[in-house]
Amino acid sequence: MPAAAFRTFTPPGSLCQLDANARPPMDTQTQRKLELLFELLALPPQRVVPRMRIALAPCVLMTEADTHGVTLVLALIHRVERAQRWLPLLMQTCAPEWSFGIPVRACVAQGRPMLIASPPASANFQAVEWLSCVTRMRRLLERIDAQQQRETRP
Structure with a gap:
């Protein structure tokens, strides 16, 4: 059966329409934790x-x-040559004991090594x-960046 057969019709203006950009508001507790995280990272108030x-x-x-x-994604700003070679090292960070029990995923996207932490709201x-x-996560990515800098120096 074609995929179109499974689509549902939602008339314009219906309460069932979903805005792709609409996001549920964050709760106050998460907002306070993010404020404190930014303060602990010595970032200017924002x-x-x-x-x-x-x-x-x-x-x-x-x-x-x-x-x-909340999802906390940390990635290198600049692309890394042969970035996929860092994936095995990044994957080691996915062990719960490495990340204090916070689920972490690793990937390489658009040539940038990236770590994604997802502490659940519950x-x-x-x-x-x-x-x-x-x-x-930052220390590991800084290590990758430093190695990349050494390799690209003439």
Whole structure:
């Protein structure tokens, strides 16, 4: 049966329509944890919104918060030559004991090594644990960046 047969019709203006850009608001507790995380990272005070992108050279921290929890993505700012060779090292970080029990995934996207931490909203993680996880992720990516710099020097 063609895929089109499974599509549902939602009339314009219906309450069932979903806006792809609409996001459920983040809860106050998550907002406070993000504020504290940014403070612990020694970042200047800023308004916390559900989606943020913050430079932490040589990395970039991207956050996305919703009712299910927060996603903390740390990636290198610049592309890395043969980035996929770092994947086995990145995958070692996916062990729960490495990330203080916070689920972490690893990938290489558009030539950039990336680590994705997802502390669930239901868990009792504190901003200090988020900081510890982000700090470890950052150290690993800084190590990859430093190695890349050494390899590209003439």
